[in-house]
Amino acid sequence: MSSIITTNKLSKSFKTDNREIEVLKNLDIEIYEGDFTIIMGASGAGKSTLLYSLSGMDKPTSGSIIFNDKDITKLSVDNLAMFRRKNCGFVFQQNYLIDSMSIIDNILVSGLLVNKNKKKVIENAKNILSKIGINESLWHKFPTQISGGEAQRVGIARALTNNPKLLFADEPTGALNSKTGKEVLDTLTEFNNNGQSIVMVTHDIKSARRGNRIIYLKDGEVAGILDLGKYIPDDKKRHEKLSEFLVSMGW
Ligand SMILES: Nc1ncnc2c1ncn2[C@@H]1O[C@H](COP(=O)(O)OP(=O)(O)OP(=O)(O)O)[C@@H](O)[C@H]1O
Ligand SMILES: [Mg+2]
Numbered sequence: 001m002s003s004i005i006t007t008n009k010l011s012k013s014f015k016t017d018n019r020e021i022e023v024l025k026n027l028d029i030e031i032y033e034g035d036f037t038i039i040m041g042a043s044g045a046g047k048s049t050l051l052y053s054l055s056g057m058d059k060p061t062s063g064s065i066i067f068n069d070k071d072i073t074k075l076s077v078d079n080l081a082m083f084r085r086k087n088c089g090f091v092f093q094q095n096y097l098i099d100s101m102s103i104i105d106n107i108l109v110s111g112l113l114v115n116k117n118k119k120k121v122i123e124n125a126k127n128i129l130s131k132i133g134i135n136e137s138l139w140h141k142f143p144t145q146i147s148g149g150e151a152q153r154v155g156i157a158r159a160l161t162n163n164p165k166l167l168f169a170d171e172p173t174g175a176l177n178s179k180t181g182k183e184v185l186d187t188l189t190e191f192n193n194n195g196q197s198i199v200m201v202t203h204d205i206k207s208a209r210r211g212n213r214i215i216y217l218k219d220g221e222v223a224g225i226l227d228l229g230k231y232i233p234d235d236k237k238r239h240e241k242l243s244e245f246l247v248s249m250g251w
């Protein structure tokens with residue numbers, strides 16, 4: 001299996017009030033193509049910080065991040081931004097859609113940052129919205145006129161519109177009820193089954209089940225990794241294997 005990301009002694013510290021806290025400590029991590037990788041760990045373990053470093057949203061303090069054979073820690077700010085737009089999609093707990101723009105315009109804005117061919121960008125946007133189950137009747141509505149689950153799916157469509165190598169998600173169902181949360185997870189699972197590589201941070205065991213590989217962080221270090229195999233709904237053995245792993249991690 002080929003790696004998309006390999007980190008080497010990745011470290012990140014923050015300075016506050018003359019004090020330095022080391023949040024990520026010499027991490028050597030691999031993210032593989034086609035995987036649905038899950039990052040778990042207690043609050044404050046460094047999960048979001050790791051996601052931001054891996055995706056080039058934040059610069060690590062030291063160490064390297066080889067993303068598709070390129071050390072992205074060596075890129076200038078502008079080149080890193082372009083690299084990120086082309087290769088990474090992001091989904092957060094809040095959807096961060098622009099309220100003054102229609103659903104379709106929200107997607108087009110992301111597309112036009114990368115691709116100058118407007119016709120193609122519009123075609124991509126319509127394609128991805130249809131694939132994600134956002135019906136044409138919603139395309140010209142505004143984010144406040146659709147449900148939370150729909151808005152989160154639009155957020156995923158926006159993240160996928162430039163066909164990223166990796167989709168990063170930080171607690172994407174954290175603000176949703178269990179029914180709409182399940183719909184969002186089903187969407188992610190479907191894209192992963194069609195080859196989309198995903199890295200998702202979660203607190204929630206139901207979300208974690210969707211992954212095939214779980215990386216557990218403790219105080220900025222990898223405490224354990226579980227290879228779980230692809231998601232199979234209602235596979236009790238697989239669910240138990242994950243539960244046992246999490247218990248062994250002190251979750
Ligand atoms: N910009 C920052 N400045 C200072 N400290 C920070 C900053 N960002 C994160 N931290 C600290 O780094 C640690 C890890 O934060 P991080 O957000 O990565 O945790 P997390 O595992 O995502 O937690 P949660 O599950 O609560 O989202 C925390 O102690 C946090 O206070
Ligand atoms: Mg977090």
